[in-house]
Amino acid sequence: MMVVCSAVRLALAAFGLAACVVASYGGQIAGVVVGADGAPLSRAWVMTCNGRIVQSGADGAFVIADLSNGGYALKAVFPGMADALLARLAVTSDVPVTCRLQMTPADTAVVCGSVTDAVxxxxxxxxxxxxxxxxxxxxxxxxxxxxxxxxxVPAGVWHQSNRRFWTSGTFAFSAAPGRLRLTVQADGYAPATVERAVQAGRQESLTLVLKPLFDPAAAGWYKGDFHAHGVHGERLYDVNIPMIAFMLRAENYRWFYLSSEFNNDGVPVDAASAAVGESGSDLLLFLNAEYPKTAGGHVGSVGIGPPAKPRPYSRYANIEVIKADIVEQGGAAVPVHPLYGHMRSRELPFMLLGAPELICGFDFYTSWSASSEKTWSLFLNKGYRLCRTATSDAAFDLGRTPGTMGATFIRPACGQLSRASIVEAFKSGRTTISWNGVLLLFTVDGSDCGTVFPSGEAARNAVVTLHDTPGKKRVVTITRNGEVFKRMPVTVPESGMSEVRFDFSEREKAWYSA
Known part of the structure; x- marks a missing residue:
């Protein structure tokens, strides 16, 4: 028997983004933008915290429609004016919100523009x-x-200093006079950097055209995560599902499980309905829970929602909960961050010894490490079939978005994303792990990772394809049963794709990874 696995150990690139799709709910914010003297400001940029952006008309009026129920911040920017901001606007489909944004003079410039596909x-x-x-x-x-x-933020409180600015394709922001440097990234595209000298009271328009390199979804691979928190508990930032969905689309997530809690914006909503409403052809958004989450370990899952009545750890072992509330309900379970921090050396080895059929993956968490690789290899050498996963442990209420951490790409057998096809991909081992947009794919005789071949004399053709930033120098390592089999240096060409091919045959029981 020969098994092929695939993973990514590299970082520092970006890949394929779909345009934002906004849930068609009936919420609306309408208003007018005026200057300090009350006169209307024409063509002021007005945006919501979930990425909707419009310009005011000649009379200063604007309308932002089709908003999901929830809380919103509204910001207006205009050359030579300080930003005008209204926070925590409660928007529902029942009552339209009307407002007035009054701006005051300031030494500011406005930078605006669009991000488009070069082809x-x-x-x-x-x-x-x-x-x-x-x-x-x-x-x-x-x-x-x-x-x-x-x-x-007080010392000891978890906080991420996030410097990202997200866009659905059109953007505008205020900038101080002087030098501006901007680097834009979209998964599957070559990044672009521009520098400008901006002047107070002026508007600088940018057309950011990105060269396409690779679309993982076109090849059947979909980026996702199943270990992320809407509200982790620090509550340093006010967030909700519409804002989170906007960020996920900009970071090219195609499927995503958001763990409870889901918002802290002060507006009561049905979170499950909100997730369905924010989903579309470019993003499937589901809800789950990091459950069980006990002193014995933390477990992530796909295929099931949050538990209606969690089982207490004092009465139920983690493995009992996994069996009854995840696997028997049609889901798949993966213990998360098993070798990191306070979760190190918990129940995972005992669960695999006692009930290997209940665990389908091994989580490399937010970065590849030699210790994780060796532990995963040890399990595979003992006959366990564990896909690799990488998770972000994103926590939107403390500034931590998933694109800054790990991601799990899956390839559904049917070619289409659904709750069931995600579970099937995990259980079949068709996953590859990635950080910062790099994607490494490994096939043998045209078959993806997770495939089992009979051992024998037959010659096999292996292809390792690396999608990365042009110009990067990398080393692709092939392992056999956890030991180095081949090591090949590559320099990523302008196309953003490097391909390594080799032939081999396998007469023994073995597994291979890249």
Missing amino acids: TGKSLAAWFEARSGSAPIRWFDVAGQPYGGRTD
Whole structure:
């Protein structure tokens, strides 16, 4: 028997983004933008914290329609004016919100523009990091705070200094006069960097055209995560499902499980309905729970929602909960961050010894490490079939978004994403792990990871394909039963794709990974 596995150990790239699809709910924010003297401001940029953006008309009026129920911050930017901000607007389909944004003079410039595909001309959801002078340009949360930019967090409280700015394809922000540097990234595209000298009272328009390199979904691979928190508990930022879905699209997640809690914006909503409403052809958004989450270990899952009545650890072992509440309900279970921090050396080895059929994967968490690789290899050498996963442990309420951490790509057998096909991919081992957009694919005789071949004299053709940033120098390592089999240096060409081929035959019981 020969088994093929696939994984990514590299970082630092970006890959394929679909344009944002907004849930068609009936919420609406309408209003007017005026200057300090009350006169209307024409063509002011007005945006919500979930990425909707419009310009005011000649009379200063604007309308942002089809908003999901929830809390929103509203921001207006205009050359020579300080940003005007309204926070925590409660929007429901029953009562439209009307407001007035009054702006005051300031020495500011506005940078605006679009991100598009160089071949199709279509708008692209993307993210960028920009600096105006020495200060980063940040997005904003439901409370209107610069997202990831708090400086008043007490020592010992988990906080991520996130410098990303997300866009559905059209963007605008205020900048201080002087030098602006902006690097835009979209998964599957070559990143682009621009520098401009911006002047107070002026508007700088940018057309950011990105060269397409590779679309994982076109090849049947879909980026996702199943270990992420809407509200982890620190509550440093106000977030909700519409804002989270906007960020996920800009970071090119095609499927995503969001763990409870799901929002802290102060507006009561049915989270399950909100997730369905924010889903579309470019993103399937599901809800789950990091459950069981006990002193014995933390477990992630796909295929099931949050438990209606969690079983207490004092009465039920983790493996009992996994069996009854995950596997027997049609889901798949993967203990998360098993070798990291406070979860090190918990119940995972005992669960695999006692009930290997209940665990389908091994989580490499937020980065590849030699210890994780060796532990995973040890299990496979003992005959366990464990797919690799990488998870983000994202926590949106403390500034931690998943794109800064790990991701799990899956290849559904049917070619289509659904709750059932995600579970099937996990159980069949058709996963590969990635950080920062790099994607490494490994096939033997055209078959994907997770495939089992008969041992024998037959010659096999292996192809390892690396999708990465042009110009990067990498080393692709093939392992056999956890030991180095081949090691090949590559320099990523302008196409963003490097391919390594080799022939081999396998007469013994073995597994291979890249």
